[in-house]
Amino acid sequence: MDTMTEPETEAFRAEVRAFLEASLTPELREAAARAASVFIDPAVTLPWQAILHARGWAAPEWPAQFGGPGWNDLQRYVFAAECARAGAPGLAPMGLKMVAPVIMHYGTSEQQAHYLPRILSGEDYWCQGFSEPGAGSDLASLQLKAVSDGSDYVLTGSKIWTTHAHFANRMFCLVRTSSEGKPQAGITFLLLDMASPGITVKPIRTLAGEHEFNQVFFDEVRVPQANRLGAENDGWSVAKHLLTFERGGRYAPALIERLSRLKLREGIDPVTRARLGHEAVSLRALQALEMKAMRGLGGSPALYASVLKVLGTEAAQRIDTLDCDIAGIDAWSMANGQTPADLATAVPRYLNDRAASIYAGSNEIQRDLISRQLLG
Structure with a gap:
């Protein structure tokens, strides 16, 4: 550093x-x-x-x-x-923090010149086409089919849990271009236009009552092969590179700020004060680990990404629980537009963050990856 x-x-x-x-x-x-x-x-x-x-x-x-x-x-x-x-x-992280780094790494000079300025300005708003109804944590089992036809791929199938697909004009997507060999060996990484004929977006509402997720259907959607990142059937390598950026990050700054605001609430009992103190210490340790990761000390980027994903998402869930415990019954008045923001968001954030330990590779899988890298 x-x-x-x-x-x-x-x-x-x-x-x-x-x-x-x-x-x-x-x-x-x-x-x-x-x-x-x-x-x-x-x-x-x-x-x-x-x-x-x-x-x-x-x-x-x-x-x-x-x-x-x-x-x-x-x-x-x-x-x-x-x-x-x-x-x-x-x-929104999909463009700036996720697909942009892989375009920088795997993209041609023409792809970089076209996409990166549009991501930076916000002209292109991206969503992620990875998970499918039968392929979530076991992402390598994805089945969205892409058949080569002249200079295009023709896509048939669906993606699910596609965050902000109803807003996005672009998607980065994993598709199956071969069924031979290991499942990971037949996957290709594509960039596509959400206005392409044959794409249908249907909403999925969350427990918090929000429209954040969608299912996206592909009915013979044509995508130019020029929109491929990396080689055909080597999309798994591109996806692993991207997931390093999705999983890793700086969790501590925002969580430390949230915790400091929770401490200012009135009427907090001694036991909850002790829990707040415990989380303060844990977050400072997380912050120190993030600083160590930035320096590249003691582990690979992929290892740090998995470790920080586990620690950061689970810390967020614990703070969500503290938020609801401190707010008490007032947190359930979130429907009132006059409710202060700290109370209005306690329950929706708690419900939303239940998924944090699942998306980008479940934390159970991250622990497997960590143990393999550390213990062989």
Whole structure:
């Protein structure tokens, strides 16, 4: 990790803090406070992304050559912490944090030149076509068929739990181009236009009553082979690269901020105070591990991604439980539009985050991956 002196770090922190104070409107802060998921309505996130893009800060992780700010790891961590502190809405991760890195790594120069500026500006809004009705944690069993026909693939089948597919104009998708050999060996990674004829999106409502997920049906949908990332039948390698970015990340800054706000609630009993203290210590340990991962010390990126995914999602679930316990019966008044955001989101966030330990590879599978890497 590139080093910065303490004065340089504090000067950067002050710059970020001043920008956020000047740029975050009350409406953006309120929308972020009432969000029960990392996937906030694009009516909120895209205007905020446009503000960040104008400053050159929409994609902190991107290298300068692709339009990012070229920050070092410490600057990225400070930026994440300050955004959490200011209550800024998170940006949709599918484009900026997931498909963009694989386009940088596997894409042709033409694909990079076409897609990356559109992701950065928000012109393209992405969804992820991985899970299927019969292929969730066992993703290699996916069956969405892609048959080569001239310069196109013709897709028939479906995807499920497709977050924000009803908003997206683009999808990155795993398809089956061969049934020979190991299941992983016949998968191909495609980029497709959601306006393509034959695509139907049907909503799935969550326990929290939100329309975040969908099932997407493909009826002989034609996708140009030029939209393939990587080689045919080598999509599993591309997907593993992408999942490193989906699973890993900076969980601690936002969770530490949430916990600090919970501590300010009135009427907290001593036992719950002790639980809050325990979580504070755990989050500082998670933060230290994230900093260690940024430095590349003691493990591979894939190992860190799995470890941080387990620790981060399960910490979020424990804090959700604390939030509901502290709010008590008031948390169930979430339907009242006048309810304060901290109470209105307690139960929806609790329900939404039940899936956090399942998506991006269930935490049970992550523990298997960790044990294989550490114990052989």
